[in-house]
Amino acid sequence: MRTRAAVVREPGRLTIEEIELDPPGDGEVLVAMKAAGVCHSDLHTLRGELRMQPPLVLGHEGAGVVEAVGTGITRVAPGDHVMVNWLPADETCPSCLRGQPNLCQRFASTTFAGKLLDGTSRMRTDDDVELKHYLTASTMSERMVLMEDSMIPISDDTPFDVAAITACAVVTGVGAVINTAKVPAGSSAAVIGCGGIGLSMVQGCQLAGCNPIIAVDVLPEKLAWATELGATHTVDASQADPVAALQELTGGGPDYVFDSVGSAGTISQALSATRPGGEAVIAGLHSVMSEVSVFAASLILQNKTLRGSFAGSLRPRVDLPMLIDMWKAGRLQTDKLITKTYALDELAQAFEDMEAGRVARGVIAFDS
Ligand SMILES: [Zn+2]
Ligand SMILES: [Zn+2]
Incomplete structure (x- = not known):
């Protein structure tokens, strides 16, 4: 299928273009993205300053609606609203069993390699360049295929922009204080x-x-x-x-x-x-x-x-629903962090505003 996405083919070169996206396979989910947070990590990655190098599709903070599921999916169904967890732990390795799923040993072959669980990618450009799944998320795309472990269900009344930034900026900051320290x-x-x-x-x-x-x-x-x-x-x-x-x-x-x-x-x-x-x-x-x-x-x-403190010592299935509930209860002012909303085509401007300190958090809103 076709989707429009924020593609980085080489460091420093950002294009918004239509790419080919394969359907979800075993243990995978297709999400229609509704919001994607714009994070410094995306900008550093665009410039080639972080571990994962292009070619890739940017974005790791996101929320949307499940559109289709592959085989073996039990946690979500089409129509469910979800937030994207870019640290999909396996919950079986020594780090996970120790209660530190933010340090899951599987990330070396998934999140930090830009590959889904079977070691491959679902995305390529029209001139046949295979694109990495940035932090197994690549949320800056109208549609994306993600691992089921990346799915954190949210209630239908949870705003997508609030959910999107909760899984990175909010948990990294709040978690550093209450989980790590x-x-x-x-x-x-x-x-x-x-x-x-x-x-x-x-x-x-x-x-x-x-x-x-x-x-x-x-x-x-x-x-x-x-x-x-x-x-x-x-x-x-x-x-x-x-x-x-x-x-x-x-x-x-x-x-x-x-x-x-x-x-x-x-x-x-x-x-x-x-x-x-x-x-x-x-x-x-x-x-x-x-x-x-x-x-x-x-x-x-x-x-x-x-x-x-990495990702606020995040325990995805515990902390992310908790942080959403804290916002709903008025104990966190997550929505106040969102200073500006952009279309996907305005991503370069969103990066510029972030660098100049004009926004606390920018969010890309998808209308498809
Ligand atoms: Zn982030
Ligand atoms: Zn693990």
């Missing part, structure tokens, strides 16, 4: 970077009962969003040294510093700013090539912890 109530916290993930960290800190919650960014507009979503203080890092400012505001450094950016510079700042005995939690990934050097003395003599 398990922050105790009353902790002081800072969040570096106030895009979709950082603003979700702010909301996670609020859920966890942190005080103060200090947001750090270089754009005043983003700091204003952070205040709206629960930050008690802000630091404009273009005007002040964020490390000194955080230490001054907390009398020696926050208990927890969450970094949503993940560049060498912000990782160093997060670790430097935490109080002795505190914890720096890094949840953004700027580039797979980033390396960071730390002063051994500040880790050891100050008893600090430097911790990575």
Whole structure:
């Protein structure tokens, strides 16, 4: 069948074009996409800065309606509304059995290889270039074939855009606070970077009962969003040294510093700013090539912890429905993260707006 998709044939070259999509096979589902979140990971991948290299179809945050199912499908049926989980764990490997399905060993051959379960792709261009399934999701396409394990059912009254961004930005940010760091109530916290993930960290800190919650960014507009979503203080890092400012505001450094950016510079700042005995939690990934050097003395003599958090230590079938329910109950303001909606043809503009800091989260809306 035919679908229109955001294709990257080589680093830096984005085209919106019609491609050929095979029907769903064993254990696979065809989804008519209704919304796809625009994430920094998509932009870094377009530029060839992350692990998976083109040719591929972009997008990993998505929600839509099941249109058809292949053989052996038990969890969803045509007509069901679903959100896309780009970390479809097998629930049988040692990582999964340990309760860490975000580290499933199957991802090496699926999510990070851009292949479905049988090691192949369902997509190719009209000039016969086989396209990878970016993070087994490729949600920036009107239709997509996905693994059944990528399907998280949602109720029919759940907005597709809210569901789409919950599976990446929201869980990465909220999960870093409540799943990875398990922050105790009353902790002081800072969040570096106030895009979709950082603003979700702010909301996670609020859920966890942190005080103060200090947001750090270089754009005043983003700091204003952070205040709206629960930050008690802000630091404009273009005007002040964020490390000194955080230490001054907390009398020696926050208990927890969450970094949503993940560049060498912000990782160093997060670790430097935490109080002795505190914890720096890094949840953004700027580039797979980033390396960071730390002063051994500040880790050891100050008893600090430097911790990575991948996808908010996501347990897909537990956390994603929970986060949707939290939004429905008014405990999370996921919809407030969506600053702008675009058509698929406007994806280049969506990337430009994201880079310029004009949006917290952009979402592509499909009308087909
Ligand atoms: Zn993402
Ligand atoms: Zn596993």
